[in-house]
Amino acid sequence: MTQILSFNKLQNFSKVTLLSVLFLNFCHISFSFCLLQTNAIKTSKYNFFTFLPLNLFEQFQRIANAYFLFLLVLQVIPQISSLSWFTTVVPLILVLTVTAAKDATDDINRHRSDNRVNNRKVQVLIDRKLRSEKWMNVQVGDIIKLENNQFVTADLLLLSSSEPLNLVYIETAELDGETNLKVRQALPVTGDLGDDIEKLADFNGEVRCEPPNNRLDRFTGVLSFAGQKYSLDNEKILLRGCTLRNTEWCFGLVLFGGPETKLMQNCGKSTFKRTSIDRLMNILVLFIFGFLAFMCSVLAIGNYIWERNEGSQFTVFLPRLEDDPAFSSFLTFWSYVIILNTVVPISLYVSVEIIRLGNSFYIDWDRKMYYARNDTPAEARTTTLNEELGQIKYVFSDKTGTLTQNIMIFNKCTINGKCYGKMCTPLTSPHQPKQYTDTVDFSFNPLADSRFVFHDHSLVEAVKLENTEVHAFFRLLALCHTVMAEEKKEGELFYQAQSPDEGALVTAARNFGFVFRSRTPDSISIVEMGKQCNYELLAILDFNNVRKRMSVIVRSPEGKLSLYCKGADTIIYERLHQSCSKLMDVTTEHLNEFAGDGLRTLALAYKDLDEEYFNQWIQRHHEANTALEDREGKLDQLYEEIEKDLLLLGATAIEDKLQDGVPQTIEQLSKADIKIWVLTGDKQETAENIGYSCNLLREEMNDVFIISGNSLEDVQQELRNARTSMKPDAAENSEFLPEMDKGVKVVTDEVVNGEYGLVINGHSLAYALEHSLELEFLRTACMCKAVICCRVTPLQKAQVVELVKKYKKAVTLAIGDGANDVSMIKAAHIGVGISGQEGMQAVLSSDYSFAQFRFLQRLLLVHGRWSYLRMCKFLRYFFYKNFTFTFVHFWFAFFCGFSAQTVYDEWFITLYNLMYTALPVLGMSLFDQDVNDVWSFQHPQLYVPGQLNLYFSKKSFFKCALHSCYSSLVLFFIPYAAMYDTVRDDGKDIADYQSFALLTQTCLLFAVSIQMSYWTAVNTFFVLGSLAMYFAVTFTMYSNGMFTILPSAFPFIGTARNSLNQPNVWLTIFLTSILCVLPVITNRFLMIQLCPTINDKAKATPAPPTRRARIRRTSSRRSGYAFSHAQGYGDLVTSGRFLRRPALTRSSGFTHAGRTTTSFSPMGRSAGYSPTGRPQNNKVPDVEVTSLQMYRTITDSAP
């Protein structure tokens, strides 16, 4: 019986102590004390019974709904009621129903996913037996058994595992997005329990741990067991959301279940993003409220005057209930609030949501944003931000996995002065498929990776000819690394590398016949040209940012001691033996060419070691290794000492493959005046290199500033210098204060002469983001065309985004693929995740996701632009039609004694927004295109009006109010004058109230309907259908039958028949329609003629044939070197802690599911995002050439 009592909750209330207590096997106390936390999770909001009250309560918290409820209350007061109750109830119920239906479906989906998760099965130890139990029934204190590839059920304390040393391997992709395996190790004392059910059942201990929190990387607790206390840390905890890998089974004790798990604690309410149009709309609605109050006041005053002057005398025929004009005007005020309520559009919010939803579907449906290779369509995960996509001003992009594919390809190499790979043909642009098909045939090598592709046969020939340098070259690649191999089946090798570069290099060596097969802490076994060789691994001189190289010292099967080193070319060159100078020159030339192609290079060198010297060195190494003080410094010195007088072998060139179409996309976006900032965890060199190869930085740029200062003053000075050179006149006004805009400082864009780029380092960025410098940094950065921030932490990414959001009145978009991008994706107005890769974290927190960076341009330039345009058109039109509708009442008030008499039939008022105009406006806002997508691509400048918020602003709102004012004047006074004292063609009445109402409302509907500007078949159908519906409904409502059923509800009997057969009625309708449209057309035409916008020009010109993009040759800059990670895992490799059992004896291996068809699938993302404390540009002092060891001279006649 494994039961526990948890005091978690009690402890949380006090909040005094951080520790909560768990007792194991301790439930002899009465059951009522056991606050058992089950593992069930609940993300849903309602259940069947609470749905209606809760949902209604939520809905009425919205101001619009509450307002209409208030109106409804007003309407049931007879003295005030100017409209029947149904005019408000029908729209309100409709709006509430639509929203409730949406909420209900959302909640049903949440229920479903909850149930799916809660009903997963897991094996639980109950009554000394393992039983299969649902996840939801697992309780805190239960011991559960997990098997390979199972999800971890709850937050567990790892007790024991099938693996040696009680290790388990887990994948944490769901938690933090990192796809590399992580290791957890159980305490030896619990590990001894093994899989002995009896022992486990008898396990009796007590855990004290921290209360539930959301920190994924930290855990503190104490296990008391058998009188001993053991401290628990994160290494012993399996968190819910992880997946067990490479581990047959393990046992764990449930510490936190369900909502208390760290995963669920992390699912905090993500901040609700709102678009700027939303905010503007709220302001406008407030403004409209004010305006409504103003109109009602005017009319109430009018009523007061009328009642005093006329009404008091008119009592002969119209007696008054109360004799006080002031009270009457008070009532009139509220009556007009009811009548004019249509200026505050209740259906606006619903319509806006529908439109956004529709436009989101277009994104989901777009074939041009579908990526066939991994079958990923684009997805709009948030459906409420669409129009913001048309206003993006800043794009913050991650590099790895976003701009690049995070796939490294061994592309070229130079060995002993000879270059291999497609040297002479220039690198084709990345988006064009490789034209040459004569790939090298590796069939001679049974262990070759079939996905590896190389295009130069001469290298294979050289290998087959047993060229010593070539062999040494590949031997180095096979030995000098920290990759781990896994061989599930004989001959099926999988490499796990910390950086994809290394993986690519080892794979290359493998294919060329130097197969790295397995490693133990002190040996590396490789297959050299079919021959098994075991190298004794004596030392790993690991990589770090200062050294920028790594070396291994191995003893070959023949007993020869060698040091193999690979590293940045500049670093290696400093340590070469002088005899290599000729080779160095040749290699440098090659390196330059590689760099010109945008490849990442590594120089390789080796030297043979003297046994005696080495023994003495390894002794000192051991001492240094165990030194307590300045261990690293001493080690560095030792490494420095041995890594000299190296002999150059050659260099490798690795292509960090850009995603397809990245340079074109960046060019397009920058033409659309979108600024792109690359925020990457990579090193400056790599980032700069990628910046050039993807067209962000350009050779033509006037200057690229590099900010890498190490103090506040340095950074400030560097920023100022940069600004001075960009804009000499503006630089000195350091007292420059940004203009104040409603209390929030807004940095305006400054014009500079020429194009500039800015590269800033992580540690400098930390200073630049400090409060005193942030404005300075922002000003400078915003003057540049391109900004690259390297070695940025996830937090800094978010800070940069926040900085721009804070001081720039601009819409930002962040795009990334990894867990480290989540913060900025959440911080930006719009977050975009690159989907289809292994980690899902970025996608899960993003608003939009698609598979390729290049789809961004379609998302913004086409979908975003259209969405924005449609939303603005919709809003303008919507306000126009409602204002026009309402203002007519205002004018009529002057002719009906300000009595709050409506102009239209009450049914028309009820149905106007819901039926007669809903579909046409919806059609407009779902189908409207000012120019087609080809044009949007052709002229990215078409995007600019969105950034400047030109289509819907306070000004355009005001314009549209004026327009509706004009229209309402026309719509009231033309029928007024036309009907004044006139009669039908048979002498009977037509100037009666009902006929006049019918005439005005018909005029209104026609005038509003014909102002559409985009007619697809659907639009036409909607408009004509709505008009037809109007007539159908009107004739029905005014028919004899309806009247006889309910005489009081349908008093307009016969009006339609009697007035719509009159020619002058139709002449009036025609006249008003023309008069409403005429000024619009005249104005538009004049604007087109006098100051045409880019859109007008685009429309007037036929679309040109599509042109192919001009391919820009990448720059000839020197590239960085090919280490994208920080500290290597050398000590782990040698410590043995990380090593598994020998590969061939493994029964259950890591299943390589989901591997893409690329040549090498990286297992991990570069780990080092934090700027190291150490400066990076420290020059390593030149090492004097002292002791000459055995070496071979490279002769001039090298092949």
Added chain:
Amino acid sequence: MMASSYSAKDEDGHITVSGPGGGTLRNKKPENTAFKQQRLPAWQPILTAGTVLPAFFIIGLIFIPIGIGLYVTSNNIKEFEIDYTGDDTSSPCYNCAKNFSWNNTKSCTCTIPFQLDQPYESNVFMYYGLSNFYQNHRRYVKSRDDSQLNGNIDSLKVGASSPMASRKKKKPSKECEPYASIDNKPIAPCGAIANSMFNDTLKLFYNDPNGTSVPIPLTSTGIAWWTDKHVKFRNPVGTNSNLTAVFQGTVKPVNWHRPVYELDTDPENNGFINEDFIVWMRTAALPTFRKLYRIIQKKNNMAPTLPRGNYTLVVDYNYPVRSFEGRKRMILSTISWMGGKNPFLGIAYITVGSVCFFLGVVLLVIHHKYGNRNNSANISN
């Protein structure tokens, strides 16, 4: 730069992808329909000089003739109007207007002579016109009970005292207050509209040149809408067909001299379906309005309906309007296909047509001066 097409091959090529499970994934490629790919064919008006300018001229060319036609038609309509309010001392009705009292049982009669300069051919329509009379006031408009007027017998029942019965609407609608009932007896017809029904009697006499005064026959039926007369308004049908019996237990509106069942002798024009009553109940849209009172039928083809000459209008002055500065008019009018005399539409059409024409010219000039320069300019990249 066109970037949309560079990877067309990649995107349109059908690649079967093997998923992690080893099976083939369901293809998530979106459908290629014009709707989903937003390629629906569409027409949008492009405002070029080639479309806008001709449109303006065409509108001008259409509107001006229509306007002229309307204007001429309207001008051909003969209309004669007399204001007989009597607020002026010289007016024949001055005394009647001045001495008006609701208690007068004997109506005051005034006689107004007038002269028609032209003969009125065809049917002539006689209207009464009221000004400054707010028939469109909200409280006035709703002060009626349509179900009562439609012959619902329940609305004529005695107002029940119990709340239960009142909920069943067995009395005039509350909207009729304060003219719903008197002494617990329902008013028929109830409401302010009915109560204020126009009750002047207008008679027309032709003064023959030989001195005799010939009464002109006035038709009082056929002046209301067919739907009103036959559908909307119906007399309640009780156990017997006698109107007087049906309306037993109701009282007449306060201002009325006669009860509703004595409005006319003709049973087809009595009670709620009395056409004068129906016409009045069709409330006007504006405070100044005219309502059809009588029709002077054309007698034969030879003589004009109303020859030119002197006429006398005899008014039984019952309807007080002076208290609210209202005016009362008698109008004689002929009609045409476009209804009564109203020059507005004709003038409006002519004006709009001319403005269009004028705008067309102005825009043409502007287009020639500025438009070409701008349109030829290329879109700068």
